[in-house]
């Protein structure tokens with residue numbers, strides 16, 4: 001693959017869809033890889049835009065034909081990234097953005113260690129729960145059991161934050177969007193060390209650097225503590 005590969009993971013309820021939507025609209029030459037899934041469309045989702053919605057038979061056939069770079073089962077539904085979506089982005093001279101869960105991110109990292117991974121964290125469990133309940137209402141009111149299952153899964157996923165190169169805490173939306181944009185611009189600049197860095201790129205780098213997992217410790221500590229995790 002010619003361009004950069006960005007992996008974005010976040011527990012459900014971390015506000016990822018909004019962030020991804022804004023990132024997609026504000027950064028050029030960044031191709032969002034539309035995953036395949038066996039789950040049914042939600043709300044205003046459109047086939048081919050948020051996901052390629054498929055049945056289990058089609059998904060299984062694609063799996064057997066080795067069409068997926070990675071795949072995972074999440075809440076009983078299957079999700080996968082096709083190898084061809086990366087190739088299509090490379091053909092268009094674009095970098096690629098994958099929105100995948102932690103299992104998928106592990107698989108991609110094993111195959112493509114150069115991938116740039118970003119983990120989005122909700123600021124605390126109260127906001128996570130509020131967002132999950134709002135989403136449940138938007139889905140027509142799912143059961144309390146489903147909300148609790150999503151909360152438990154979110155906590156489980158958060159424990160994997162150490163596997164990621166960057167951590168973005170989605171407390172203030174505009175700031176989180178700016179940090180994601182900065183990470184893309186900074187990584188592009190670092191991928192071409194021979195090219196001069198202009199003042200705008202320097203500004204992006206200064207926003208991205210504090211989000212590196214190795215630099216984010218102070219901001220991360222209260223977030224982890226609120227979830228009861230040691231930092």
Ligand code: 5GP
Pocket residue numbers: 009010011012035036039070071072074079080081099100101102103104105
């Ligand atoms: P949702 O059904 O809420 O859109 O997504 C559920 C989870 O599946 C999210 O964590 C999302 O990142 C993940 N997901 C979406 N597409 C893929 C994919 O292609 N591969 C993997 N491994 N996870 C995916």
